[in-house]
Amino acid sequence: MIKKYITAGISAAFAVSVIMTPLSAGAAVTPGKTYNDTTGHWALQVVEKASAIGLMSGYPGGYFKPEGQMSRLEAISVIIRAMGLEDQALQTKAQGSGITMPPGMTWGEGYLVLAAQKGLLSKEYVPSLKYRDAITRAEVATLVAVALNIKGDPAKLTYSDNNSILELYKPYVAAVTEKNIMTGLGGNQFGPNQVMKRGQMAALMAKLAQDGWFKFGADRLIGGTVVSFDAATGLLVFKKADGTVLQKTLSEKPALFKNSSAATLEDIKYGTPIVVALKGSEAIQYLEVSSAAPPATSPVFDTTVTGRVTSTPGAAGTSITIADGKNSGKNYTLAPNLVVKDSTDTSSLSAVTAGKYITAQINSSQVSYIQILPTVSNQGTVQTISSGSLKISTGSGSYTYTLKSGETIVSGAAPKTGDTVKVISYQGKALEIIINSSAARVEGVITELDTDSSPGITLEDEDGGEKTFDITDDTAMTRDGDDIDLEDIMIGAEARIRYIAKEAIEIEITEDENITVEGEVVKVDESNERITIEQDSGNQFRLDVDRNCSYRNSANSTSVSDLGDIRKGWTVEITLDDSEATRIKVVDDDGNSDDEVEGTVTNLKLGSSTKITVKVNGSTKTYKITDDTDITKDGDDIDEDEIMIGAEVRIELDDDEATEIEVTNDTDDITVEGTIYSIDENNDRITIKQSNGAKFRLDVDRKCSFKDTVDTKNKLDELDDLETGWEVKLTLEDGEITTLKVTDK
Structure with a gap:
């Protein structure tokens, strides 16, 4: 089912720092769980974690079915989601993709198309995929390893049931074992043919996310230390390892854990290490608390004032001026035994500078305690405002703040809808609103x-x-x-x-669908009628090309009549109509390669000095392949070891270096040679190993003719008559072997 993954790897995880909107007034936070059938189950915590970050979901009625079997289609959809391709999968259709779907599908065709395009599945195998059947542990291991582009050494496998692992799967089982992604079962067995259950899949995906293997999931798990927590509203302030302070809100029924057991709100204490799971811009649904003892808890204030320091104070015994919602600046004497704390621990008075926001405890007209507040600043447009709350829209989302009379400072006239404002906040409370009325x-x-x-x-x-x-x-x-x-x-x-x-x-942005744009051609995808350009900003855009698009070359007299004539490196001007390119004008072709050849691959040397040899018009020519060589097939990027010797290719050149290789035909009316590596009689397939070590799995046509040219008396009628190690010459039609000749034994 699985073949080598064709992309270089998974992009680096991206950071999340969105401030959540607090719960509405009076909303109670009560720890709970998401599903009705996970109580007491060993997978309760991992199910909650995988669900909270959006990698897995349950069934109608609030059920997860942790003991239920994972189907192949379900597993593939989870892996595609983990790769960050969920949105693309939901928009992708089988029609026009060149990939035939299995019969009877009611959902998920986009996942199968992407799985085939990204190399997780063989395109030829998809039509016969038994997608409803339960997936095995070996198949899951292979999907994960292929998606992560990792392989291991089968010789290092020490499971007692190694012989039960198919040879095709062994490098991938070895990879997930070596990377500690998957481990064996009891009795030193991997259990390759055991069915993967949904609870087990949740545990695997939660671990992959926690360890940062996939970009999707890892970015939604954030660790830090509690700065403050308001159990009444669910507002949590915590500091990440890099010092960034975040404000988030717990859902009304969050899943809380400590030492693999259920936790309570009382376990969320100042200084406690935590990990939270964020799903988009929603509230925190999952939180796990470290068992480490927290430092001293946050102080409780009796008589307090919260505001902005307007002048840097001197030593203890002098005064400090604080502005709040009542006073533009009021002086308070600093007590001799003054204690100062920041969000981490005890600090010094030198940290209390003008512009800082603090909460000060006042006793007998003296400040005896100062808590420096970790504030967050956002600038945006006022959407709604009332006596107790303010909602603004910014570049990173919408934010709602609590307004407190006598505490919130308003600089300028009272804010109104449409005003541009800057809000400095702490724990969801607006400490100061600055009106930018001059926008x-x-x-x-x-x-x-x-x-x-x-x-x-x-x-x-x-x-x-x-x-x-x-x-x-x-x-x-x-x-x-x-x-x-x-x-x-x-x-x-x-x-x-x-x-x-x-x-x-x-x-x-008021219009970007009916405009004219310019950029350098990065990629031309004739199969899907798309062109990708990179603008001077460095931003890249993939644009659909209208079938009636007109073409013009204003750079020279070379004719340009269709998308296939456009070359990577050219500068083009594109007219968009409803987001589709209706006119493409070449304005500069200085980036064009020096030459181009088309021919049949006769040799492909892999390794540190990769070279490709092509037969062109009866003569052979060899070109270098570098790390910068762009290799594609059917519009998708592939690796050099996925080029079959015998395939037809188009190569763009710069001197003797291949800058772009496009595999134009490796399925129809071509002849390839290799050594039989494995035979799969049940599925009518063989895998051949070519002279450079690259392996290819090929379907055998049911009407395939067999011939033994070494022993002409030996009659070959079917796959069962073949043996591994024999050298063969194959003729392919529509991707299937129609003629097989044994050339050496």
Whole structure:
């Protein structure tokens, strides 16, 4: 079922730092569990963790069925999800993909298409896949290892049931064993043919996420130390290892664990190490508490004042000025025995500087205790405001804050809907609101976009004037009401920008479907009628090409009549109509390769000095393959060891170096040679090993003709008559072997 994964690896995990909206007033937090059938089950905690991060889900009625069997399709969908391809799978259809689905499918065709395109499944095998059948441990091990692009040494396997593991699966079972991803069962057995249960799959996926193997899942598990926790509202403030302070909210019924057992809200104490699971922008559904003893708990204030320090205090015995919602600045005397703490532990008075936000305990008109507050600052547009709450929209989402009379500082006039404001908060409470009433607005076309460490954007207005603005972490970026990132912005799009001085407060993309854009061609996908360009900003965009698209080459007289004539490295101007390219004009072809050849692969040397030899017009030529060589088949990236000797290829060249190799045919009316490596009579397949060591599994046509050219008296009628180690010459039609000749024994 599985063949070698064709991509280089999994992207690095991305960071999450979204502030959650607190529970509505009066909402109670009560620890619980998600499913009705996991009470007392060994997999309760891993099921909750895998569900909380979105890797697995249950069934209607609140059931997970931890003892239920995992089907092949379910397992494939979970792996595809873990690879971060869920959205793509949901949008992918089998029609037009060139991949035939098994009969009777009611869901999941996008997962199978992607699994085949990404190399987890053989494309030829998909139509006969028994997707409803339970998947085995060996098959799961292979799927995971292929997805992670890892292989192990089968010789190092020491399981007592090694002989039960198919040879095809052994490198992958060895890989997950060596990496401690999967372990054996009791009695030193791996149990390759045992069915994978849903609880076991949850345990595996939770471990893969916890250990950071997949980008999806690892980014949703965040560890840190509790700074403060309000059990009444579920608001949790914790500090990550890198010092970043986050505010998140527990769901109304979170799953809490400590030492693999159920935990209580009382276990979430100041200084306690924790791991939380975040699912998108939702509240925390899963939290595990370390058994390590926490330091001294947070102090409880009796008579307190919370506000901003307006002047840096001197030594104990002098005074400190604090601004709050009642006073723009009030002086308090510092007690001789003053204690100062920050979010981690005891600090010193030198840390209490102007601009810091604090809670001070006042006893007999003297400040005896100061808690420095770990605040969070967000800038955005006021969506709603009432006497007790404020909701703003920013570049990273919507945030709701509690307003407290006498405590929240308002700088400027009272905020109103539509105002641009900056909110400094602690535990979901707005400590200060700064009104940016001077924000101006401009509309136009984006002509430049800087995405480096100091990002910026340049807009040309309708009068031809250009204005450049700085982009900060607080800049809100939206399209059609949805939040977007900087890499989603296309040069050539129309935008509306709200700004103060040179700082962009809000960037709204108003049109990017019916525009003209320019960029360098990165990839041409004729099969799917797509072109990928990279703009000066470094952002890449994959664009669908209309079947009636017109082409023009303004760089020289070379004819360009269809998508296949466009080359990587060319600069093109593309006119979009409803997001599809309807006109492509080549404006610069200096990036074009020096030469191009088409022919049949006669040799492929693999290793540290990879070379490909191609027969072109009766003569052979050899070219170097480097790490920068782009190798594709059917529009997908592949590795060099997936090029079959005997396949037809198109190669773009720079001197004697192949810059791009496209496998144009390795299935139809070609002849390949190799040594029989394995024979699968049940599924009418053989695996051959070619002269360079690369292996290929091929389906055998039921009407295939067999011939022994070594011993002409030996009659060959079927696969059962073949033996491993024989050298064969094969003729392929539509990807299947139609003629097999034994050339050496």
